[in-house]
Amino acid sequence: MSVTIYIPCDSGALALGAEKVARAVEREISARGIDAKIVRNGSRGLYFLEPMVEVATAQGRVAYGPVKAKDVAGLFDAGLAEGGSHRLSLGDPEKIPFLAKQTRLTFARCGITDPVSLNDYKALGGLTGLRAALAKTPSEIVQTVTDSGLRGRGGAGFPTGIKWKTVSEAKSDRKFVVCNADEGDSATFADRMIMEGDPFVLIEGMTIAGVATGATNGFVYIRSEYPHAIATMTRAVEVARAEGVLGPTVLGSPNAFDIEIRTGAGAYVCGEETSLLNSLEGKRGVVRAKPPLPALQGLFGKPTVVNNVISLASVPIILDKGPTYYRDFGMGRSRGTIPIQIAGNVKHGGLFEAAFGVTLGEIVDDIAGGTATGRPVKAVQVGGPLGAYFPRALFDTPFDYEAFAAKDGLIGHAGITVFDDTADMLKQARFAMEFCAIESCGKCTPCRIGSTRGVETLDRVAAGVEREKNLALVTDLCNTMKFGSLCALGGFTPYPVMSAINHFPDDFAPKPMAEAAE
Ligand SMILES: Cc1cc2nc3c(=O)[nH]c(=O)nc-3n(C[C@H](O)[C@H](O)[C@H](O)COP(=O)(O)O)c2cc1C
Numbered sequence: 001m002s003v004t005i006y007i008p009c010d011s012g013a014l015a016l017g018a019e020k021v022a023r024a025v026e027r028e029i030s031a032r033g034i035d036a037k038i039v040r041n042g043s044r045g046l047y048f049l050e051p052m053v054e055v056a057t058a059q060g061r062v063a064y065g066p067v068k069a070k071d072v073a074g075l076f077d078a079g080l081a082e083g084g085s086h087r088l089s090l091g092d093p094e095k096i097p098f099l100a101k102q103t104r105l106t107f108a109r110c111g112i113t114d115p116v117s118l119n120d121y122k123a124l125g126g127l128t129g130l131r132a133a134l135a136k137t138p139s140e141i142v143q144t145v146t147d148s149g150l151r152g153r154g155g156a157g158f159p160t161g162i163k164w165k166t167v168s169e170a171k172s173d174r175k176f177v178v179c180n181a182d183e184g185d186s187a188t189f190a191d192r193m194i195m196e197g198d199p200f201v202l203i204e205g206m207t208i209a210g211v212a213t214g215a216t217n218g219f220v221y222i223r224s225e226y227p228h229a230i231a232t233m234t235r236a237v238e239v240a241r242a243e244g245v246l247g248p249t250v251l252g253s254p255n256a257f258d259i260e261i262r263t264g265a266g267a268y269v270c271g272e273e274t275s276l277l278n279s280l281e282g283k284r285g286v287v288r289a290k291p292p293l294p295a296l297q298g299l300f301g302k303p304t305v306v307n308n309v310i311s312l313a314s315v316p317i318i319l320d321k322g323p324t325y326y327r328d329f330g331m332g333r334s335r336g337t338i339p340i341q342i343a344g345n346v347k348h349g350g351l352f353e354a355a356f357g358v359t360l361g362e363i364v365d366d367i368a369g370g371t372a373t374g375r376p377v378k379a380v381q382v383g384g385p386l387g388a389y390f391p392r393a394l395f396d397t398p399f400d401y402e403a404f405a406a407k408d409g410l411i412g413h414a415g416i417t418v419f420d421d422t423a424d425m426l427k428q429a430r431f432a433m434e435f436c437a438i439e440s441c442g443k444c445t446p447c448r449i450g451s452t453r454g455v456e457t458l459d460r461v462a463a464g465v466e467r468e469k470n471l472a473l474v475t476d477l478c479n480t481m482k483f484g485s486l487c488a489l490g491g492f493t494p495y496p497v498m499s500a501i502n503h504f505p506d507d508f509a510p511k512p513m514a515e516a517a518e
């Protein structure tokens, strides 16, 4: 009987040598005359174990990892084709604690099958959400999404159902669904993993958004740094179109919906929704003043749903299992699950989907296993480059939009970057200002000028020039940026800066002579 061997084609796994492993497996199969088929699956998100090779056996899947090309011959000697034991054996992948402890709703299929096989997708429950949606009226779909409590996973946490309702009720000859796949935040890769590992779930979610709002065209705006995601999404859209999921009659219904893939312009600010719309229209990626809201006047001035990849990819399961099923996970006003992306100085980096309510400490200490260097954790930046630095004293904060806001932080797109005790928080504060200065679209003064002045002022603090006075100036500047900026790039840069100053004052104090001279 033919054996199926799974080797990820996800960018993260490829960066760790998955392609060489695939070539080595091919060579061994042919040299040993083994009847085997290689399936290039997505990643399950256990990046500390990638490349993770899996074999389908009579007892279920057996995993090995992290596999290097040089390990492959030895793996076959040990009977990899039958799930034989080897020092890289991980057993049933679903039982690896990092995976077993997760609640996988949005990522339920990611990394299990061939990402562009629609048959695999359907075999694992794909398209049931869309079929359920097609049996409802648009307002019933919108109500279902509203009742689920789903909030935008791009950063702002705005209720998805309310946004859809606005677009649905807007009168227009054309409407659009735009998927924001710019994913510019540091430490984030959830959007990429879905697009490379389970692209049909995003296509299904966008199609449901189209049916619910009356939009007939969708665009996925993918950052140019994601060539594999662009290729996989492009292929998946072609397959969906050929199979009648997309096109003039979605799954044989009277609804028309089609999707185009667009490549981003390589600017962080192009992730901001109005800047993204300008970029999609072929204009410079500059932020637009709101109102008008994109929901009323978005792409080419037409009503537009702009949603993050994860928001849209969470919709099929909500339509499939019902809003209560989804809403029953989570805490407070943060319902469902959140894919936390663990990066930086950690033992176990990867994607951990959990119900809202898990604490930062559980993620950093238990799931991520502390730092890779073995040194104490000093700070964790939550929510990308505009997120606050959390000290250990705040590790009891649960993942919940309101709980993070109450601690002067944000969840953002749920990427976390862990730093050990060698991190210099003054340098990190300066980096935040510098990042803002580089990425600013230039439209408003607090951000365009303020960030440059912020870098200069923090440099004076570092040089020991009128330290107290300059720190007070940075605080004042942060207030101006926070309340005077047009968008969250300038408006949120104060979070990393002020959290570094407030939680790590020692790093802003005068340095002992010997250290300062280094
Ligand atoms: C500077 C800046 C960058 C942003 N980058 C992204 C991004 O890469 N991806 C994303 O989904 N949202 C990003 N956002 C948020 C979007 O403006 C918008 O809120 C989001 O796409 C709405 O989708 P959601 O409601 O599904 O979260 C960014 C916002 C700002 C201010």
Ligand code: SF4
Pocket: 269, 287, 439, 440, 441, 442, 443, 444, 445, 447, 448, 485, 486, 487, 488, 489, 490, 491
């Ligand atoms: S805050 Fe910065 S990025 Fe946002 S509109 Fe103003 S200048 Fe542009």
